[in-house]
Amino acid sequence: MRKAGLLGKKPLTATRKMLETAQKDTGTIKKAVLSYGSYNYTEYESRFYFRAMISANKEILEVDLFTRKDLAYGKKEPRFRIFLDREKNDFISWNTVEEKWSRAKIDMLETDDDRYSYSYRGRNHATKETLNTVNRYLHTGCVQDVETAVIDFQARIRGEELSRKHRLVTDSIDGYMNTVPDRLPADWMKFINDRALEHSIFYIRDMRTGYCTHCRLRVPVPTNVRHKMTGKCSQCGSSVTYRSWKKQKGVYYSTAVSLLQKCTDRDNYVYRQFRVDMHVKRDNKYVPEINTWEMYRRIFQIGHNSRIKAMGFEWGEFNYTGIDRWCHEGRCRRSWLNGDGGYGYARSVPYTGNMKKLLKGTCLQYVPAAEILKSMGSKRINVMVVFDDMQMGFPYEAFWKMGLRRFIHEWIGRDGVHGLTLIEWSKKGIRPWEYFGVAKEDMRQAVRLDATDQQMRIIQKASELFIRLTDEQVLWLDRYMGVHVLMNYFQIQTPHRIIRYLQENAGVEFNGGARNCTLVHFWTDYLDMVNQLGWDLHDRSVFFPQDIQRAHDETAAAFAILKDKADAEKMKAKDLIMNRNAKEIKKAFCYRNDEYMITVPGCFLDFKHEGNAQHNCVATYYDRAVKGECIILFIRRRKAPKESFCTVELQNDNGKFAIMQNMTAYNKDAPEDAKAFMQKAVKEAQKIADRMAAEEGKKLRMRVAG
Ligand SMILES: [Zn+2]
Structure with a gap:
């Protein structure tokens, strides 16, 4: 590129707004922890500030690059003047500090700040006008970040460009990513601290106090405190685990959180998933260091009675180009951040503060989604599946309002996969109990017990047999038997008698439940044979043998003879x-x-x-x-x-x-x-x-x- 004349004109200087913005951006110290060590870095909002102008003859675009660091010191001159010529497909940059030319691409320019001391999440600063100038000149076809637009242009010239195919891909990705709102909720960090993280109180026994990682205060601890005991912080009420500072140098906790937002196109919604790491170390006086990285996004739509249509995106290296950016799900090289079990889409703790507003006007507006999701606490859940089920009409609303909290929790915990209970939820406009095929009375019982899935199935099964169990019987069966085949005999002998026999003759309670109790196996086997032999099960002396083992063995012998006869006949x-x-x-x-x-x-x-x-x-x-x-x-x-x-x-x-x-x-x-x-x-x-x-x-x- 001809250098003559390029520097004839003076560069653009920083505006007052740029200076102010940079000075306000004081950064926060963060710690990055790698498998082999850790380092501190500062996270700023913006690393580069840009201004752009087109030369008088409209041939050359000049992009002036200011660094946050320079601006913060009050320096108004750009650090680099980058000249781009789209006709001749050429570019060159002038280093205003060292006063020399450079043919390096923008990402390789020496800007006198260690690029790794910055969060790569930092957004570049440019006015709308600058963005328009750059994008229009470079024919990007959309509003790209200045650095991205320049690097794409330069990479293309260098033959290192992303192939045509890639361009189409990245353009379409950017089209979606540009509609994701910039802002995180004001109480985002509070949400992470309150809802997503697990907290500890590090205590010194003799001092009767400890440090709470949730409220970050020195708080009294109970006199009977033990290492790894759980409890509640007396100051903030947060659930905590007590940890003796003598016994534990620190805690590391990693989780994922998510945020649902409406896209700026007013049409789509976006699920944004962040990895959250918390390090608490004795060396650091147990002050928690919390890092978050947005690693996954899913753009989706909410509509009536259809599975969610969605597109997933991951943050990572695009097609081995060395460029970290948003890629289609599963199509990027992952860094250590999304490796290590956190591949792409994952279970997360959803932010619920904006949910009511978010769902207003959609088919989900009456679903108490925020309330339900919030009640899951710090448990990570499959958020997209829950929304998918909501959209498909799973009766969250009806069950929740009736009071089947635990049932809903278990349903969500299983990622919406059916448990033991049979639910017919494709039917519309039916009463809550009709989803289970039980009577209103049975549903009342389920609500009274805040029934779990297994308890619900026991109630449902009883209902199928046209019998009604007492609450105590449901709880007893739930605890010791589960949904057991013996329930099938409840029509022949009363639940009361069967349970008493299980307690007194089979020793179910003593043996820790039917699963571990051989006498229950023998009895079940025995009843099955007796039934096939056609003996009278209504006869209590047959149904409830004195000696289960002996009755089983004798019946087995009789059964074998009968079976042989039947085989011989056949x-x-x-x-x-x-x-x-x-x-x-x-x-x-x-x-x-x-x-x-x-x-x-x-x-x-x-x-x-x-x-x-x-x-x-x-x-x-x-x-x-x-x-x-x-x-x-x-x-x-x-x-x-x-x-x-x-x-x-x-x-x-x-x-x-x-x-x-x-x-x-x-x-x-x-x-x-x-x-x-x-x-x-x-x-x-x-x-x-x-x-x-x-x-x-x-x-x-x-x-x-x-
Ligand atoms: Zn506290």
């Missing part, structure tokens, strides 16, 4: 064929030695019992054995012929036998001598079968001849 036709097959097989497989012999299964129960005894799946071979597709044999020891030993599968390929499997219990390989025995047995069987086939053949030939 397999009657097939067993006829199996029986015939077995007779044929026995003719060939009659080999035995001193140790072993062969048993041929002749019916389904033979298969089943062998399968049970050997813990294998031989019973599933039954059908194939019936069809003659395979031959199943059992090897038995001659001294214990009734006891299972090895299970063998043979293939019968046109009268040629081959051993496919020879297994002992639990599908383990048969012992060597049993294998040798089987090989011998097959050889012998083959001879017999071949001879039989030959005789058969002879017979056949005679018949044909005759």
